[in-house]
Amino acid sequence: MTKREQVLETTLNLITDLGFHATPMALIIKKSNVAAGTIYHHFKNKEDLIDTLYSELKAEMGKAIIQGINEELIYKEKFFRIWKNLFLFFLNNPKKFEFLEHYAHSPLIRKEIKQVSKSYYRPAIDFIESGIKLGILRELPVDISINLIFGNISTFVRMILLEEIVFNEELLEKTIQSSWDSIKTN
Amino acid sequence: MTKREQVLETTLNLITDLGFHATPMALIIKKSNVAAGTIYHHFKNKEDLIDTLYSELKAEMGKAIIQGINEELIYKEKFFRIWKNLFLFFLNNPKKFEFLEHYAHSPLIRKEIKQVSKSYYRPAIDFIESGIKLGILRELPVDISINLIFGNISTFVRMILLEEIVFNEELLEKTIQSSWDSIKTN
Amino acid sequence: MTKREQVLETTLNLITDLGFHATPMALIIKKSNVAAGTIYHHFKNKEDLIDTLYSELKAEMGKAIIQGINEELIYKEKFFRIWKNLFLFFLNNPKKFEFLEHYAHSPLIRKEIKQVSKSYYRPAIDFIESGIKLGILRELPVDISINLIFGNISTFVRMILLEEIVFNEELLEKTIQSSWDSIKTN
Amino acid sequence: MTKREQVLETTLNLITDLGFHATPMALIIKKSNVAAGTIYHHFKNKEDLIDTLYSELKAEMGKAIIQGINEELIYKEKFFRIWKNLFLFFLNNPKKFEFLEHYAHSPLIRKEIKQVSKSYYRPAIDFIESGIKLGILRELPVDISINLIFGNISTFVRMILLEEIVFNEELLEKTIQSSWDSIKTN
DNA sequence: CATGAATGAGGTTTCATTCAT
DNA sequence: GATGAATGAAACCTCATTCAT
Known part of the structure; x- marks a missing residue:
């Protein structure tokens, strides 16, 4: 090291x-x-240290999201896979989760850095957009859908970490389902 | 003053x-x-000042949530009302929204303060619990449902404030609906 | 009060x-x-409060010193009496003792106050001076003799208060004797 | 420096x-x-600065006390030597004298520091103890004898520094003698 | 690449004192 | 005589950063 x-x-x-x-x-x-x-x-200085940390963690997260996604899966399967990828990345890296969550909306991280970091989850954005085009997802602004999903995952992770709920597979499926129900067309 | x-x-x-x-x-x-x-x-000191501010804002938010809720409304109407109450409180008080969001999970706010502040949205918790008992809402842990709803509202508010989306009534209804779809039974 | x-x-x-x-x-x-x-x-202010306290305690001490002294006693008896008077005043008023000792040489107490307070043990000074004139005490500067005696008493008191020694009548007599031996003519 | x-x-x-x-x-x-x-x-902070100063000065004083003491001297000569050593150290270092005197009994110096500092005049304690065993000194608690001597020296030094008396060899000898008379057996 | 003593602007907080009631 | 909220100068200390080694 x-x-x-x-x-x-x-x-x-x-x-x-x-x-x-x-x-x-x-x-x-x-x-x-x-x-x-x-x-x-x-x-360069303390700010640069934080910015670098934020940036590298975002990149790491971006990689985690798309693992195991291939074209053989149907749309909903992909969605479940992505959801679980992010969920597991956060659950297995609680410090990184904390940090990314906390500084996502903080004036501490320079806007420029946030902008660059956004590119790391371009694939996720593309995925949502295609879902809407295909008529699988509702006609909501992409960022809303994205943030709804991310928000749900982070709430779920946080509660497990704070031991406010006990994790089990059934609960996981229910929670993903509740995410899916909030964006899919009826 | x-x-x-x-x-x-x-x-x-x-x-x-x-x-x-x-x-x-x-x-x-x-x-x-x-x-x-x-x-x-x-x-007492700077920390106490922040703690006090957090605590008082939470109380104010707690009051805002339950405005206009009366027993003549059916369950879903109440849900929509509460959702809008919180949404409007945040939208009309962007600084309070920023502050509460940012310090909700910060080590800056003493845990004791957070605990006390939780009591301010007791009515919301009761409301969710009754929904599950009545079979209107899914069998998810109450805190998950609560946090899912709060998370959705705050994502929505943030995007309007950051001008990432333009607010309109239709979008509002769609977003509440997406929240409702994520917790209601099928 | x-x-x-x-x-x-x-x-x-x-x-x-x-x-x-x-x-x-x-x-x-x-x-x-x-x-x-x-x-x-x-x-008037904090300094005046301290000065007043110092001054009043010195006066109280002055009064304590001369208790029970009358002309029927011979010189050495008077000396032993005075020594014990001061010793007992200190032992029974440990806080006053601490304070007077500590601030006796401190720049905190205004010199003017110290000067005035000196008058309170004028009788003790007169007593030493007469002892030298009578040939009972050595020809040492009065202030030296005075300070030697006071110093011995305060050392003795302090050690009892700090429980470095256990008080008993025999030790008391020995200590006074050691004081007396240091100033009397041979 | x-x-x-x-x-x-x-x-x-x-x-x-x-x-x-x-x-x-x-x-x-x-x-x-x-x-x-x-x-x-x-x-670490202001208190630590004072503590350190106190501690280092005590150590320096401890070294000064034992200078020139060797086994060829008889007991009384050693006593006079030690007395003069301390006297001269104080007289030649009036600031150090002031400081050590003033903070010896002050709550400002942490007790732990005082305890450690006491070890620096272990040789003086040993010297007094041996004098008592040899029958040269009275059977007084060691700490009393030590403090009586130290007290006398400091009173003497203070008066010279305050110009309440004028120093001369004769007065010095008289004062040491008065110290000696207060501890030696008759 | 790595070190750590030194820097000094600026941070939080204290504290003697005042004054309107 | 007594009160205590308000004051603001000044106290102690921190902290990001530098630079000679």
Whole structure:
């Protein structure tokens, strides 16, 4: 593990645990066993460190979403697959989930970075658009559909992580179904 | 307007615009026309100020939710009413919306405060529970249903505020419908 | 007990327990059940409060020193009496002892106040001077003798209060004797 | 001279001149030609700075006490030597004297620090104990004898520094003698 | 690439004091 | 005499960042 990676991982852990405002560089330096100068060798400044972290996590998430999707599946199967992909990525990476959720709408991440990061889930957008064209999905603005789905997944994940519900396959299917019912045509 | 109210209002505006870490007390002091000591007379420290703000806004939101609900309405009408109540509260109070959304899952707000604040939407929880008992809503954990609905509303509001979609009555009805379809029994 | 007395007593207790720097007016106000303004009605400011306390305690100490001294006693008996008087005053008033000891040489108490307070143990000074004239005490500067005696008493008291030694009559006599041996002529 | 040493020396001077509460960190920073952060790099906070200063001065004093003591000297000569060593250390280092005296019994210095500092004059304690065993000194608790001697020295030094007496060899001998007479057997 | 002592602007908070009631 | 909300200067300390090694 390189120093650079150590820093990014430590930052992720600290920021999700304590929040940005309670995570000074000094703490990141201490917990990642790195010298102050080393961080500034790899990242321009604190903002750049956060932006980089956000950006890399978004890319990782983008990759996770499309795993196992192939053209043999029918539309609804693809939808279920994507939903589960994202769900599992979040569930298995709770810190990354926390971070991405929290800073998605924060003034802390520069808009430019958010814009670039959006490209990572271009495939998801395309998928929704095609669904509408095919008449499988309702005529809602794509971003609404996208956000409805993402929102549902993140709510579901959060509740499992906070142990407000106990996960089981049946509940998972019901929840995906409830997502599907909210976007499919009747 | 008391000094205390001045401080809370200014804090809400500044924090939503700039973020917590970019809102120094000095700025709150200046913009609320109050002396430094006065803030610390009313609030223990910066954290307590934020906690108080969060708590009071949650209470206000709780009141907004149940307006106009009476026993003459049928279940689905009540649901639509509640959905619109919350939607309008957020849309008409964008700063409050921003703040509540952003700090809902932040380590900044003490867990104790979050717990207390939860009581403010007790009526909503009761409403969902009764819907399930009556067989109108699916057998999903109440908190999931609640969060699905809240999540949908907030996604919808955010997109209107960010001007990613243009609001109209038809779209509103479609969106509520998509929420309703995700929780109602088939 | 008047409000003024409440304030003085609370101040004595807090300052000896916490030190001057850790005893803000706000704490004195709280612990003495008095309003901020009330203190400033009785004392010009914080310095005046401390000065007054010091001054009144010195006066009280002055009175204690000369109790039971009458002309029927021989010189050495008077010395033992005075020594015990001061010893008992300190032992029975540990907070007053602490305070007087600590602020005796502190830049906190205005020199003017110290000067005035000195007059309270004029009788002790006269007593030493007469001892030297009578040839009973050594030819040492009066202030040295005075301070040697006071120093010994305070050391003795402090050790009892800190439970570094256990008090008994025999030890008391030995200690006074050691004081007497250090100033009497051979 | 390191930055750390600069800070300690400046602190000693300022605190003895003005007192703790009248010596803001800003003044220490200015007078020691150091940046604010530099102090906090070396010391945890203001209290730690004072504690460290106290501790280091005690150690220095401990070293001074035992200079020139060797086994060829008889007991009384050693006593006179030790007395003079401490006397001279205080007289030649008036600021250190002031500081050590003033904070010896102050709640400002943490008890833990005081405990550790006590070890620095272990040799003096051993010396007194051996004197009692040899029958040269009275059967008084060691700490009493120690404190009586220290008390006398400090009273003497203080009076010279305050110019309440004029120092000369004869007076010095008389004062040591008065100390000796208070602890030796008759 | 890596280090960590040093920086100093600016952060949060304290605190003696006032004054209208 | 007594109250306590309000004041704002100044206190302590933090923190992102630099730079000589």
